[in-house]
Amino acid sequence: MDLFDGRRRRLLQLAGVSPAIALMGPACAQQSGGSGMNAEGQPMPARVRLPSAPQEKGRSDSVGVAIVGLGGFALNQMMPSFARAGRAHIAGLVSGNAEKAKRVGDAYGVPEDARYSYETFDQIASDERIEAVYIVLPNGLHADWTEKAFAAGKHVLCEKPMALSSEECERMMAAARAADRKLMVAYRCHFEPYNLKAMALMDDEAVGAIRLIRTEQHYVMGPTSPRENWRANRALAGRGPLEDYGIYGLQSALYLSNEMPHTIQAYTQQPDNDPRFEDIVASVQTQMQFPSGAVAQLSTSYDTQGANRVMVQGRAGTLEMDPATSYEGIQMSLRRGRSVEALNPGDTGTQFAAQLDHLADAIRDNVDLRTPGAMGLRDLRLIEAIYAAAETGAPVGLLPDGRLKPGNG
Numbered sequence: 001m002d003l004f005d006g007r008r009r010r011l012l013q014l015a016g017v018s019p020a021i022a023l024m025g026p027a028c029a030q031q032s033g034g035s036g037m038n039a040e041g042q043p044m045p046a047r048v049r050l051p052s053a054p055q056e057k058g059r060s061d062s063v064g065v066a067i068v069g070l071g072g073f074a075l076n077q078m079m080p081s082f083a084r085a086g087r088a089h090i091a092g093l094v095s096g097n098a099e100k101a102k103r104v105g106d107a108y109g110v111p112e113d114a115r116y117s118y119e120t121f122d123q124i125a126s127d128e129r130i131e132a133v134y135i136v137l138p139n140g141l142h143a144d145w146t147e148k149a150f151a152a153g154k155h156v157l158c159e160k161p162m163a164l165s166s167e168e169c170e171r172m173m174a175a176a177r178a179a180d181r182k183l184m185v186a187y188r189c190h191f192e193p194y195n196l197k198a199m200a201l202m203d204d205e206a207v208g209a210i211r212l213i214r215t216e217q218h219y220v221m222g223p224t225s226p227r228e229n230w231r232a233n234r235a236l237a238g239r240g241p242l243e244d245y246g247i248y249g250l251q252s253a254l255y256l257s258n259e260m261p262h263t264i265q266a267y268t269q270q271p272d273n274d275p276r277f278e279d280i281v282a283s284v285q286t287q288m289q290f291p292s293g294a295v296a297q298l299s300t301s302y303d304t305q306g307a308n309r310v311m312v313q314g315r316a317g318t319l320e321m322d323p324a325t326s327y328e329g330i331q332m333s334l335r336r337g338r339s340v341e342a343l344n345p346g347d348t349g350t351q352f353a354a355q356l357d358h359l360a361d362a363i364r365d366n367v368d369l370r371t372p373g374a375m376g377l378r379d380l381r382l383i384e385a386i387y388a389a390a391e392t393g394a395p396v397g398l399l400p401d402g403r404l405k406p407g408n409g
Contacts, residue, residue, distance in 0.1 A: 041096020054109025064091025162376025193346030246300025
């Protein structure tokens with residue numbers, strides 16, 4: 001068992017389980033049956049960098065992955081990283097925009113008969129070139145498309161948050177068990193060198209007993225409305241920045257403390273007469289108390305000057321990361337007494353490729369997933385508890401698995 005598998009097991013045990021922000025996403029949606037939303041294709045995002053030549057497949061046992069949703073994040077961050085993955089390759093595309101699928105497919109060398117629309121998605125069941133799908137759709141579509149993928153017999157890597165409710169997460173996990181396939185949540189920081197180093201430092205008690213964790217994930221959302229931007233649409237995004245940018249702070253507090261909170265206090269802010277926040281809250285402030293006595297203060301906002309910081313203060317020192325969870329340029333320092341050490345544990349750019357290779361290892365070698373569906377369920381339970389605390393205006397108590405204690409509210 002390596003360090004990361006050990007941390008995963010401890011976090012899952014604590015949870016009680018046996019574990020460039022773009023305006024337009026990869027798909028918008030319209031009302032329909034089922035969950036109420038259907039995926040629809042969007043135009044090619046601006047400033048997309050397509051490869052000049054198709055990427056190599058890599059190892060002979062490389063896992064073929066179909067990308068479901070061709071938005072800015074998929075095209076500019078995740079898909080280029082397949083070139084650095086040794087055991088995963090792009091084997092298919094799923095998009096509602098045929099012209100975009102052709103441009104992207106030609107650039108990445110995806111055969112025409114491996115390019116699917118949302119309407120023809122079910123046909124991937126008979127495509128043996130595709131073993132897994134990476135779902136990069138808006139949050140409100142994750143559950144339905146994960147279930148579709150399992151029904152087609154494919155493994156799933158699902159973008160965070162796993163879904164919009166704990167009930168959806170449980171449904172997705174049940175579908176994974178029924179299909180006997182892997183369900184992994186794309187929590188990339190569990191594969192990023194600086195955040196992995198921070199976890200190791202906390203395991204080694206580099207700052208002593210932790211007393212305070214403070215996280216800030218902020219940016220100012222430009223003029224928009226729920227009809228123009230899926231992140232401002234509650235049915236697609238959830239209730240606000242917590243499910244998007246703020247989930248990095250929530251995750252940081254959990255993997256750095258290595259604890260589950262027992263009490264949560266929170267409040268939200270939603271300006272009047274602002275089209276951006278017609279459907280969603282603008283800011284979420286949270287305080288979590290842990291059994292050890294440590295406290296985590298989490299701040300996330302779509303209406304506050306940009307920030308991406310994490311700080312851990314202990315009896316013996318302070319660890320700071322600023323920026324903390326970016327695609328590149330992360331900085332870390334460790335202060336103990338009068339000594340300040342700048343740390344550079346590796347290349348941040350490896351995080352996506354490492355995540356893809358880990359999925360492939362789980363499929364090929366049956367290794368335990370570091371970021372399984374159980375972790376996504378745990379986080380949605382905590383998000384639900386945060387909103388419950390904000391609604392009641394009073395602290396709420398939690399069970400060890402993140403659910404609200406009976407009698408809250």
